[in-house]
Amino acid sequence: MDSSPVSPAVADIRASVAHDAERASFTTFEESTAADWSVIASQLPVTQAIAAANIIEQLRMLERDHGGFPVTRLEHSLQTATMAEEDGRDAEYVLCALLHDIGDTLAPYNHPDIAAGILKPFVSPANHWMVQHHGIFQGYYFWHHIGLNRDARENFRGHEFFEYTEEFCAKYDQAAFDPEYVSAPLEHFEPLIRQFFVPESTTETYNALR
């Protein structure tokens, strides 16, 4: 089990929730009441605030692994996001660029699904599709070196988001492995993460817990 300490902000949130939050009283779902579910529903914004903090922690943990690539997985993520930002992309796109590989060390065989799942409620269908399919589109640049079909993405040719996803890989994802590139630090993107993952209604609760 990983024994790395979590950030003080995350620890504070977890402690507050654990000690202060009202709880439902059932021991099985079968005996639960509407009142119980009202209590639980009221906690969802708090959980979402914790999710934002956990996303930042998970990105930070990408620094532990380089997977044989020239830069760490965190640096690749920062580089992809920085390049998108410097290219004038909007905040949502930059967020997707930053998170697209957050699942690399959680689900190496299907990592795009992790990012796509996290982002889905908060981003446009185009950005969600782009993140979900970036793996097969990125394959164009290297799958022929590992015995796979680099043109597998052609199965999606004609899809409304094909060119959009193709562009993401061409301009940013496949180009973000330069050890000499100076990326913005993770701290630069933390407000962006909180902006998207902590809805306005939750901000007060979140700040009170920090």
Ligand SMILES: [Fe+2]
């Ligand atoms: Fe990826």
Ligand SMILES: [Fe+2]
């Ligand atoms: Fe990537």
